[in-house]
Amino acid sequence: MELYEQIESLCNNAQAAAAKLALASTEQKNAALLKIAEALRENTETIVNENKRDLEAAESNGVAKAMIDRLMLNEKRIEGICASLVDVTKLDDPIGTGDAWERPSGLHIKRVRVPLGVVAIIYEARPNVTVDSAALCLKTGNAVVLRGGKEAICTNTALVSVMKKALDSCEFDPHCIELVTSTERESANILMTMRGKVDVLIPRGGKGLIKSVVENAKVPVIETGAGNCHLYVDDSADMEMALNIAVNAKCSRPSVCNAIETVLVHAGVAAKFLPAFAEKMKNFDVEIRGCAKTRVLIPDATEATEEDFYTEYNDYIVAVRVVDTLTDAIVHVNKYSTGHSEAIVTGDKAHGERFQREVNSAAVYVNASTRFTDGGEFGFGAEIGISTQKLHVRGPMGLSALTTEKYLIDGEGSVR
Secondary structure, three states: HHHHHHHHHHHHHHHHHHHHHHHOOHHHHHHHHHHHHHHHOOOOOHHHHHHHHHHHHHHHHHOOOOHHHOOOOOOOHHHHHHHHHHHHOOOOOOOOEEEEEEEOOEEEEEEEEEOOOEEEEEEOOOOOHHHHHHHHHHHOEHHHHHOOHHHHHHHHHHHHHHHHHHHHHHHHOOHEEEEOOOHHHHHHHOOOEOOOEEEEEEEEEHHHHHHHHHHHHOOOOOOOOOOOEEEEEEOOHHHHHHHHHHHHHHHHOOOOOOOEEEEEEEEEHHHHHHHHHHHHHOOOOOOOOEOOOHHHHHHOEEOOHHHHOOOOOOEEEEEEEEEEOOHHHHHHHHHHOOOOOEEEEEOOOOHHHHHHOOOOOOOOEOOOOOOOOOOOOOOOOOOOOOOOOOOOOOOOHHHHEEEEEEEEEOOOOOOO
């Protein structure tokens, strides 16, 4: 069977499964999610062994250390994935919720949430996305077609196999979850063209992947993920707080999209903050690329280019710029940001409010780390992605983001 036909068949199977899944009750969907969690726990050893194959291949191919961390699954991380599944069962099901009103014409109108249908997801080396995406789609009555990166193909195949068997055991159509097993670039290109079979496509990954999907897809796309995030240290900031937030936002997990890539520092506190910041970064072997003023205060820093301020490193690298005013910081963020997450550390409430009001990103923090931009941290359970666009959703995408609206109208022989 040709590759196009293979992917078309997957989408057809998912479409048929979606029609049945849309009718499942909340209780049935929750039971299926708990069954999947149980099955993943029981198959932890198999999943970890398959993941080791991916890790060995990644290391031999020279994949960056931070990216290998994103790829790695162990017993603790699998248990975390299972815990997320359980958390999703505790969340309110948006399907069927809505509001109602009457019109002078005698019509009774209801607006209710319904599934999107078939959700396709193209993503890179993060196998937890495989389960998170399937869980949120299942809870909202959507079938999902997954196309992960080649770096995680063994892991993803094992995860999807376990989930399909779990669905089958509780009388759900296993085609609710489909995996594109071809790692050829063409398989992603074909999936982007499945108009009429895929209702929405969500890319999760780096700037290049997202750009490719947005420019080439023939199905509706929700743009997500690319995170060139910023931290601005105001002249009124508590220095210890600023250092703690900077370390957390950059170093706790630099490969994820909510990690900061650029630190902006007010000129009035640069001499105090930057040397201490550099010492903290040395503990994590972070390379600092700075502007001219930064390099005076951090002699070991290399020169930052214009491209550096546009770059999402996903690595132990940070760009630093000294700015003269809050206005300069806001202008910088709005110019270089991908619209994901930004933070200000300040002791001035008005400065914090202005930063939140004028920065044009999905999540804007005052005195908190950008690492909180996450569906779980926002109380949404596992997330399907973080939207950096304004339609149809923005920010961490939980259950409601995977629904659309339907109007139900009752009349009594009403005519217009």
